Amino acid sequence: MINYNGSIVAETHISIHQNRAFLYGDAIFETLKVLDNKVLFLEDHYFRLMASLRIVRMEIPMNFTMEYMEEQVINLINAFSPAASFRARITFFRKEGGRYLPVTNDTEFIVTAEELDAPLYTLNTAPYEVELFKDYYVTKQLLSTLKSTNKMVQITGSIFAHENGYNNCLVINDDKNVVEALQGNLFMLTGSKLVTPPLSDGCLNGIMRKQILAIAAKVESIEVIEQSISPFDLQKADELFVTNVITGIQPITKYRKKEFGNATAAELLKRLNAKIRFS
Template sequence: MINYNGSLVADSQVSLHTNRGFLYGDSLFETLRVLDGRVLFLEDHYFRLMASMRILRMEIPMSFTMEYMEQQTAMLVQALPDAPAFRARISVFRNPGGYYLPEDNHTRFMITAEPLQEPLYSIKYSPYEVELFRDYYLPKQLLSTLKSTNRNVQITGSIFAHENGYDNCLLLNDDKNVAEALQGNLFMLTGNHLVTPPITDGCLNGIMRKQVIQIAKKFDGIHFEEKSISPFDLQKADELFITNVIKGIQPVTRYRKKEYAINLADAFVQRLNARIRLG
């Protein structure tokens, strides 16, 4: 069951052959974590989606308010079997018609959801090895920062990681600096200096990235900075971790011959969960 433009319908009732998201990647999406019917970090998700739609010149319906977005997500989740939490995805796409040039800039939406077994975030204390993905690069442009359905770099990178036994890969931009991981933003701790690449390096404008930055700026003893990260910097770091809204914080334990601690990542997860409990 899915929510298609405000109605709960079976998956089979949705047509793909005229869907511009399927035909041209003319679509944006937000991946949401839902707890007790509440979309975590709702305001950040909503405003990122609205900004992205404006960048792609999509018409935003007047009815599509932040409250409406949460209500439509909750309506679907409540119709599914109960679970501790849910992973939901809202996709928006232009109305059918046209080829590269749309006939209509008005939009529709679709929401899907699946259960998660843990209500809050936790650290996975297991080996997690990454490698650089060098086949394709992320361009340093505004479109790279959006969650569009054009994810070919991430898809081919995920296949490369799977074929070579890595848990994740780090993506490079066209300056050959590390921009992000396949499924999230990258943070690097060296001494007491915590760094993440700036949005101008082509990384996703991540929702969990924003939460972690807010925590870092108030964390005693940590100096935070948005700064480009070179592959050479990775070898000198004490900790690496990857962030996204579903997993929260995923520590990296190994990159090539370098092994990393997970102390800061563990402390950040505790503060992140405290924020969620406070609502």
């Protein structure tokens, strides 16, 4: 089942050969975690989506309030079999017409969903090795911080990781600084300093990134810093981990010959789950 512009349908019957999301990657999306019929971090997702639509000059439907967004997600989920947790995705795309220059900035949206196994976030302690992906770069610009359907760097990087036996890859920008992982934001702990790249380096403006920054700032033993990370810095780190709204926190266990612990990741994940349960 799919939610297409507010209607629950089995098929959208969208004409692919005329769809701008398919033809030009002219689409913005949000990936959401839903727990017990509640969209986690709803306000953050909503305002990031609204900001992204404005940045790419897409018209926002007048009725698309934050409450309406959550209602559309929950309506779709209720059409599935009962489950505690879901991964949902809402995608906005410009209506058909035009080539690079659209004939209209009016939009349509689709919501899709699938069940998740674990309701709360769990710490994956299995081996998780990463490598740098150096074939293509993320540019230092505002568009790089958005969740658009232009994801060729992430796609080719994921293929590279799969072909070479890595669990993930770290992406660099045109200054050769490490920006993020293929599927989430990067955090690096060195001593008591928890560092993540600034948005100005071109990393995704991640919802879970924002949550972890806020949670870590309340831990007295941690100094939170947003600054550029060089590949050389990774070798000196005590912990590396990746964040996104579906996984929560994924510890990196190995980068090249360096192995890492996960004590801080585990503590932050514990605090994250506590925030979710009592919010």
